[in-house]
Amino acid sequence: MKIYSCNISDISSSEFTEWFENMSNSRKESVKKLLIPQKQKSKIAADNLCRNAISDCCGISAEKIEFGTEKNGKPFAKGLDIHFNISHSGDLVVCAVSDKEIGIDIEKIRNINPRVFEKFADKKEAEYINSHKNGLFEIWTLKEAYFKCIGTGLGADIKNVSFDITESNVKCSEKGFNCLFRKIADGYICSTCERN
Numbered sequence: 779m780k781i782y783s784c785n786i787s788d789i790s791s792s793e794f795t796e797w798f799e800n801m802s803n804s805r806k807e808s809v810k811k812l813l814i815p816q817k818q819k820s821k822i823a824a825d826n827l828c829r830n831a832i833s834d835c836c837g838i839s840a841e842k843i844e845f846g847t848e849k850n851g852k853p854f855a856k857g858l859d860i861h862f863n864i865s866h867s868g869d870l871v872v873c874a875v876s877d878k879e880i881g882i883d884i885e886k887i888r889n890i891n892p893r894v895f896e897k898f899a900d901k902k903e904a905e906y907i908n909s910h911k912n913g914l915f916e917i918w919t920l921k922e923a924y925f926k927c928i929g930t931g932l933g934a935d936i937k938n939v940s941f942d943i944t945e946s947n948v949k950c951s952e953k954g955f956n957c958l959f960r961k962i963a964d965g966y967i968c969s970t971c972e973r974n
């Protein structure tokens with residue numbers, strides 16, 4: 779698995795314009811529907827990042843890559859035997875590319891109501907969250923990465939999967955998944971989940 783990342787604050791407006799032009803019509807339309815400029819930029823940067831990441835891994839030129847979407851929204855590269863996934867938060871965009879099913883989630887560490895975890899954490903996870911500074915974002919990104927790996931997004935019951943985090947290991951309650959934290963940048967938590 780390879781992880782690629784970019785920071786949208788490093789990207790010039792002429793690059794955004796060029797990358798937007800390279801997007802498919804349907805992805806251009808989804809950018810236009812976003813009301814927040816930061817979100818538009820993230821989506822454009824993500825499209826470009828994934829093209830270059832897949833190009834790097836498969837040796838196909840970036841502009842020839844066509845994206846499709848599974849029924850729950852998970853993107854795939856048409857006609858290529860490669861898996862990838864995207865996440866964006868704050869100024870960062872990340873893309874994971876793998877020969878196995880993959881999910882990635884990044885979250886900017888920010889103040890959020892700690893009670894939000896009651897919706898998605900079981901008892902053991904809640905204990906972990908209460909005793910670790912960034913525990914909420916660690917559990918959150920692991921869960922999102924898992925559901926993005928299996929492709930359901932968070933339409934599925936978030937409590938269907940749980941994580942046991944120790945110093946040396948992240949253990950997923952579902953067998954056959956390799957879940958890890960990824961150090962991308964200070965102030966962000968990123969997790970990947972890959973099907974073995």
Ligand SMILES: CC(C)(COP(=O)(O)OP(=O)(O)OC[C@H]1O[C@@H](n2cnc3c(N)ncnc32)[C@H](O)[C@@H]1OP(=O)(O)O)[C@@H](O)C(=O)NCCC(=O)NCCS
Nearest residue numbers: 821824850851852853864865866898918926929930931932
């Ligand atoms: C897909 C989902 C997971 C989006 O997560 P998100 O944190 O809002 O956004 P991210 O930046 O991490 O991911 C967005 C990317 O996921 C991809 N994606 C969309 N649907 C997906 C799916 N079903 N499976 C895998 N990937 C998916 C897309 O490529 C999208 O990027 P793009 O719009 O640039 O193409 C969505 O199911 C969701 O609704 N999330 C809600 C967040 C939440 O409530 N979290 C609670 C804490 S567990």
